[in-house]
Amino acid sequence: MASISALGGHVDASALRHLTLKDSAEEIVRRALLSGSMKPGEIYSANSLSAQLGVSNSPTREAMMALAGKGLLEVVRNRGFRVVEMSDRDKQEVYDLRLLIEVEAVRRVAAAGVDQSEALVLKNLTEKTIETAGTEDMLEYLEADQAFHCHLVGLLGNRRWLAIVENLRDQSRITGSYHLKERGMLMSSAEEHRGIIEAVLAGDDRRAAELMTRHLDYARPDSGTA
Numbered sequence: 483m484a485s486i487s488a489l490g491g492h493v494d495a496s497a498l499r500h501l502t503l504k505d506s507a508e509e510i511v512r513r514a515l516l517s518g519s520m521k522p523g524e525i526y527s528a529n530s531l532s533a534q535l536g537v538s539n540s541p542t543r544e545a546m547m548a549l550a551g552k553g554l555l556e557v558v559r560n561r562g563f564r565v566v567e568m569s570d571r572d573k574q575e576v577y578d579l580r581l582l583i584e585v586e587a588v589r590r591v592a593a594a595g596v597d598q599s600e601a602l603v604l605k606n607l608t609e610k611t612i613e614t615a616g617t618e619d620m621l622e623y624l625e626a627d628q629a630f631h632c633h634l635v636g637l638l639g640n641r642r643w644l645a646i647v648e649n650l651r652d653q654s655r656i657t658g659s660y661h662l663k664e665r666g667m668l669m670s671s672a673e674e675h676r677g678i679i680e681a682v683l684a685g686d687d688r689r690a691a692e693l694m695t696r697h698l699d700y701a702r703p704d705s706g707t708a
Contacts, residue, residue, distance in 0.1 A: 503537050507545035507549050510535070515554055515565060515656050517621045522567040522656075524613055525558055554651050554656060568656055574704040576654045580701065585694045587635040592682040592690035600637060601683050607633055608675040615672035623668065624655060634682070654701050671700060 498562075511531070514520045528543040535542065546563045549555045555563040596604065607630040614623040628651060635647045674697045681690035 495556065503541035504544045504548070507531065507535060507542045510546055511545060512554070512652065513547055513621060513625075515549075516624050516652070520565050522565045525562045525564055526555075527562040553653050564655075566656060568653070570703050573654070573701070575690055577651055577698070577701050580647075580650050580654065580698055581695065582645070582696065583650070584631070584635065587638055587643060587647060587690050588678065588682065588694045589687045589691040591634060591637045592685055592688060593687040594637075595685055596637065596683055604630075604634060604679050604682070608679050611672045612669070615669045617669065620668075623672070627672070628652075634678075667700065671697070 511520070528546050529539055531546075532539045532542040546555055547557070550557050550563060554566055556566055558564050593598075600698060607626070611623065611626045611630050614626040617623075628648070631651065632644060632648055636644050638644070676694065678690060678693045678697060681687075681693055
């Protein structure tokens, strides 16, 4: 049975006080998946994680079952949970759906227009992604990147659409998007957010969709960067 000892190093323990036990455990495991500290093919026990967090087994198992339902873990009968291994076909399916759903969401936000208060939030989130890219802390960058894109999509006011985008983005980044850092593309990817937001705030929906499509190119399985 694999150890999950690396989980705690990336989590602000104070965050546990603001979430339910199940949601806290789910966020911790999700971050471990993104960071790559949980390895594909290894079996992980809900009991082990429960002991580490100092909570009962029930909320931890619920959290891991929820992540299995999102396609990030898979249940191994009578043993525990295994990190999903994304095949090239899996990656292609996720990429195709993101092109259809995430790009269209950004286009619609641009077409609808964004008020000044939300424009300021988007600009701040943009600069946060660039700031974290400069530190080269991949886990913090991935979280800042997620906050930027999900806030943008969230402006549609469609909770189900947002949930689908959040899930697709997590599926595309299981075990970390470290190819961006390894290929020296992290900062350039972060800086692309500025162009996307400029197009959105200008109400140029065609340009926003074009830039968002280009931005997602890093996730294309045959791009050499996925």
